Amino acid sequence: MELLITYDVDTTTPAGQRRLRRVAKACEGMGHRVQKSVFEVVCEPAQRVQLEADLARIIDTNLDSIRVYQLDRGTFGAAQHLGAAVRPPHHGPLIV
Amino acid sequence: MELLITYDVDTTTPAGQRRLRRVAKACEGMGHRVQKSVFEVVCEPAQRVQLEADLARIIDTNLDSIRVYQLDRGTFGAAQHLGAAVRPPHHGPLIV
Numbered sequence: 001m002e003l004l005i006t007y008d009v010d011t012t013t014p015a016g017q018r019r020l021r022r023v024a025k026a027c028e029g030m031g032h033r034v035q036k037s038v039f040e041v042v043c044e045p046a047q048r049v050q051l052e053a054d055l056a057r058i059i060d061t062n063l064d065s066i067r068v069y070q071l072d073r074g075t076f077g078a079a080q081h082l083g084a085a086v087r088p089p090h091h092g093p094l095i096v
Numbered sequence: 097m098e099l100l101i102t103y104d105v106d107t108t109t110p111a112g113q114r115r116l117r118r119v120a121k122a123c124e125g126m127g128h129r130v131q132k133s134v135f136e137v138v139c140e141p142a143q144r145v146q147l148e149a150d151l152a153r154i155i156d157t158n159l160d161s162i163r164v165y166q167l168d169r170g171t172f173g174a175a176q177h178l179g180a181a182v183r184p185p186h187h188g189p190l191i192v
Contacts, residue, residue, distance in 0.1 A: 004165060006130075006131055006133075006134045007131070008131040008133075008134075008180075034102075035103070035161060035163065036133075037102075037104075038102045038104075038163065052178065059178060061180060062179075063179075064180055065131060066177075066178040067176070067177055067178075068175060068176040069100060069167065069174075070174065070175075070176075071171065075166070075167065078166065079164060079165045080148060081161070081164075082148065082155060082163075082164075083160045084104075084157060084158055
């Protein structure tokens, strides 16, 4: 499944800055960062459940928010892109 | 059509802060702000073309980025939401 994950984390405190780093790190393990607070994730349903559980534990639910949109396959590739960011590959081979 | 618009605008300069305000204002005219840099927009194809043209004029393409995802109808309502933000109505009656 393809997920678009967007987040707002309140970074006005050191604790908030830590939460932001932890949210980004959790998402980085699963997808591609296309903007500062936007990740494109390709994963299995079980991985989604785990990721959402991890994110729910990390955030302060009074201050932060996370949204997870489940998209049809191919939506990432069809996204219209304006400006500086780079479109990441998802389904191509991983070269290490 | 349903569009999810996400943006990163470089706000390290006063000019960037102005661009951010102008991007937000352009999107506010068309949709619901669900996070600081995320809008859910329901519009017609011609309105999308106009909005993208407006946004392309506003941003500094070397510093800022905007992504426009076209979603299936119903994707907004099915979004998983964690934490503080509020799910906005889209297709309900507008009470003024």
